[in-house]
Amino acid sequence: MSTPVLTAKRGALDRLPEATWRAGLAAQVPALMTDRLAFMSPEHHRVRRNAVREIIRTGEPVPPEALSERSGLDQESTLEILDDLERRLLFLVRNSEGKVSSAFPVSADATPHRLTFSTGERLYGA
Secondary structure: OOOOEEEEEOOEEEEEOHHHHHHHHHHHHHHHHHHHHOOOOHHHHHHHHHHHHHHHHHOOOEOHHHHHHHHOOOHHHHHHHHHHHHHOOOOEEEOOOOOEEEEOOEEOOOOOOEEEOOOOOEEEEO
């Protein structure tokens, strides 16, 4: 028997069978994400992916200069992309030093969420 999933709708909690919840996600998420990601250029994706990789690799916030180098972009373009991603509250957060401290789904900052990757890395989740 699967564990029920609690959902909230109009202030009321509802229990759904896990299979029903997953089916609903499968039907709705692709369209929602397509719309939500429409603004992202290939360069946006490259910067975000590199931020995720570096946080996983080092466990530390990533300086924009490192992302610029790894993404093959000039620093001005990288900073514009970081501004865009952060402004849209979508994929990343920078700390007071301007380093990327969180890039979905990982965070160099302590959070209540812990991730363990199949390769053994352990990190905080965004």
